[in-house]
Amino acid sequence: MRQADTPRQNAASNTLERDITPFQSFAVAFGFVSIATGIFSAYGAMLGTSGPMGIWTWPLAVVGQLMVALVLGSLAARIPVTGYVYQWASRLTHPVFGWVMGWISFTFLAIVLCAVDYTIASAVLPVLLGYPGSANSAWLITAAVILAQAIMIAGSTRFTQKFNSFAVMVQLVGMIGLIVLLFAVGHYQGLMDYALLFDTGKLPSEGYFSPGSLGTVGPWAMGTLMGAFTIVGFESAANLAEETRDPARVIPRAMWHAVLSLGIIGMLFLVAVTALLGDVQTADSATPIADVITRVLGGYVGKFLLVMVVISIYSCGLVILLSGTRLVWAMSRDERFPGWKALRQINPRLHTPLNATLFMTLVAQAILAAFSGDTDALFTLFSAATLLPAIIYAVCVLMFAFKRRSLPASQGFTLGPFEVPTLVLAMLWLVFELAIFRDASFLKPWLYVALMLGTGALYLVFLLQTRGGIDALRMPDMIAIDAIMDADQGESAAR
Numbered sequence: 001m002r003q004a005d006t007p008r009q010n011a012a013s014n015t016l017e018r019d020i021t022p023f024q025s026f027a028v029a030f031g032f033v034s035i036a037t038g039i040f041s042a043y044g045a046m047l048g049t050s051g052p053m054g055i056w057t058w059p060l061a062v063v064g065q066l067m068v069a070l071v072l073g074s075l076a077a078r079i080p081v082t083g084y085v086y087q088w089a090s091r092l093t094h095p096v097f098g099w100v101m102g103w104i105s106f107t108f109l110a111i112v113l114c115a116v117d118y119t120i121a122s123a124v125l126p127v128l129l130g131y132p133g134s135a136n137s138a139w140l141i142t143a144a145v146i147l148a149q150a151i152m153i154a155g156s157t158r159f160t161q162k163f164n165s166f167a168v169m170v171q172l173v174g175m176i177g178l179i180v181l182l183f184a185v186g187h188y189q190g191l192m193d194y195a196l197l198f199d200t201g202k203l204p205s206e207g208y209f210s211p212g213s214l215g216t217v218g219p220w221a222m223g224t225l226m227g228a229f230t231i232v233g234f235e236s237a238a239n240l241a242e243e244t245r246d247p248a249r250v251i252p253r254a255m256w257h258a259v260l261s262l263g264i265i266g267m268l269f270l271v272a273v274t275a276l277l278g279d280v281q282t283a284d285s286a287t288p289i290a291d292v293i294t295r296v297l298g299g300y301v302g303k304f305l306l307v308m309v310v311i312s313i314y315s316c317g318l319v320i321l322l323s324g325t326r327l328v329w330a331m332s333r334d335e336r337f338p339g340w341k342a343l344r345q346i347n348p349r350l351h352t353p354l355n356a357t358l359f360m361t362l363v364a365q366a367i368l369a370a371f372s373g374d375t376d377a378l379f380t381l382f383s384a385a386t387l388l389p390a391i392i393y394a395v396c397v398l399m400f401a402f403k404r405r406s407l408p409a410s411q412g413f414t415l416g417p418f419e420v421p422t423l424v425l426a427m428l429w430l431v432f433e434l435a436i437f438r439d440a441s442f443l444k445p446w447l448y449v450a451l452m453l454g455t456g457a458l459y460l461v462f463l464l465q466t467r468g469g470i471d472a473l474r475m476p477d478m479i480a481i482d483a484i485m486d487a488d489q490g491e492s493a494a495r
Contacts, residue, residue, distance in 0.1 A: 037316040041119040061227025066256060146321070228433050293306060
């Protein structure tokens with residue numbers, strides 16, 4: 001096998017500083033999931049497809065994604081290397097399949113970055129600043145937000161982590177405070193209508209729980225997409241493994257702690273907002289949650305809380321872009337990504353993967369421009385950003401199920417006797433979730449997936465031809481990385 005420079009031999013060009021603390025790791029997972037982002041993005045679509053009663057799909061999504069988080073946490077404890085599913089699939093199956101999963105993860109991070117940042121411009125700022133939203137204004141504002149996030153990430157990883165930790169504290173305190181205020185003020189003013197929690201809205205109650213047909217999905221099942229879209233990205237903590245202190249112990253806990261805490265807070269928020277929704281038969285607003293907050297809490301308090309929401313959503317996009325740059329960098333380090341010679345470099349002055357950050361930003365801007373004229377852009381973006389992680393999670397769960405007896409020993413987290421039940425529940429949930437995308441309304445997300453996979457397939461063919469075929473495709477730095485991680489763990493133990 002050809003010997004490549006190891007990270008420590010080439011420290012100026014491809015090593016990252018290991019300075020992420022346990023709370024910062026939790027903040028990455030919590031910030032990516034971000035209930036403020038997901039619920040603000042998907043609540044309006046959920047009302048349209050499932051009515052207010054669709055909020056009761058949230059607990060199902062929380063339990064299902066929690067099972068997935070526990071399985072992925074077990075993988076992260078055994079293979080704590082930057083690149084997460086790309087590294088896991090490459091090491092447990094074959095580098096070619098690992099490359100495919102890495103490319104799928106890249107397409108997910110690119111689209112979900114656009115979906116999250118688009119929420120600021122389409123679902124919050126029009127109410128906060130009092131202007132009529134449009135597709136063009138949403139495009140321009142989202143492009144500016146992505147650019148600001150890229151500048152922050154390229155400038156300093158440490159500052160980015162500190163800002164994200166601050167934003168997570170804002171979200172925790174702000175969301176809990178918002179929930180308390182909505183319940184308190186709503187009860188005091190007699191606005192709480194708990195009957196709405198079991199109202200199907202504009203949808204007929206007959207056939208509401210129907211599973212649907214071959215090409216359609218029943219109304220209630222469609223509601224699960226809100227939870228499935230919101231509670232994703234917890235594995236982003238694993239994508240910063242080589243920058244995290246004691247990653248095998250810290251990252252799995254960060255992942256499931258984030259899912260569980262956000263699941264509880266999110267359910268309380270959904271109950272409060274839905275009970276205050278008002279006349280659901282005529283509610284066609286594109287910004288239903290922002291409207292409820294400003295109507296119930298008044299202009300000044302409502303807008304102050306919406307500022308908190310903007311900070312939370314911005315932080316979510318920041319974490320997504322950060323995770324995307326790390327994945328591009330990790331695949332480039334292994335010479336597996338287009339333009340890898342430039343993208344694997346760490347800027348010697350900034351100590352950040354500057355080129356990878358610029359590349360990820362340009363890809364996101366291109367995707368955003370492609371959707372700029374779509375009047376239903378937010379639904380298309382969040383649907384694609386739900387489909388892709390479901391595919392990634394299903395592959396990870398299957399890999400763990402088939403390889404669990406031959407995996408390296410856990411260095412900090414294990415499911416013990418609950419491993420098999422957790423695997424079964426995780427797979428049942430993912431089969432159910434993926435089955436929802438048979439509905440004809442998801443044609444555009446499938447087209448995006450097909451386009452991105454087709455692009456990746458062309459590069460993979462080129463890669464195989466230039467490297468001498470499948471058998472010649474190797475992970476050049478795999479052994480070196482493992483040795484370095486062992487050395488780091490030895491140093492930690494010595495301290």
